[in-house]
Amino acid sequence: MKNVDSQVILYAKGWFKKTDVIEDLRKIYAKRNGMYLEHVSDNDVYSLLTSLVFNLCIKSKEDDYPFTCLMEDIFRSRNSFGTSYVTNKKYAIESMLSMIRMTEVVNEGNILIELDEPDYTILPKKEDL
Numbered sequence: 001m002k003n004v005d006s007q008v009i010l011y012a013k014g015w016f017k018k019t020d021v022i023e024d025l026r027k028i029y030a031k032r033n034g035m036y037l038e039h040v041s042d043n044d045v046y047s048l049l050t051s052l053v054f055n056l057c058i059k060s061k062e063d064d065y066p067f068t069c070l071m072e073d074i075f076r077s078r079n080s081f082g083t084s085y086v087t088n089k090k091y092a093i094e095s096m097l098s099m100i101r102m103t104e105v106v107n108e109g110n111i112l113i114e115l116d117e118p119d120y121t122i123l124p125k126k127e128d129l
Helices: 006-012 021-033 042-061 065-075 089-101
Strands: none
Touching: 006 021, 006 042, 006 089, 021 042, 021 089, 042 089
16 A cells, blocks of 8 residues: 555545535545545545645645645635635535645656555545546
């Protein structure tokens, strides 16, 4: 195994068929951590995903600015009146997946993040790949 987060990164980048995002991520984390699916909670998914995004931000930018901006976007979203409100975890997870999706894994032929092959025993392959 090259990278324990490979399947999550590949999921974010569209290598798997998506059904229910939180349920899909629960399946990935259950397999990754050698757990039964029923023992992986939505909070576990949120916590593990937050840790992954933080580590990707630190690794790629050498500071916490992108992570800080993401967290501000998630938790201090503003409505049209400028009022702040805290968003739900599904929105936060979608925002973190978006940031992972935009993370470079290869640049000019150089591997920046080494990934394992997609494991289609966890989730099915996206049909248009």
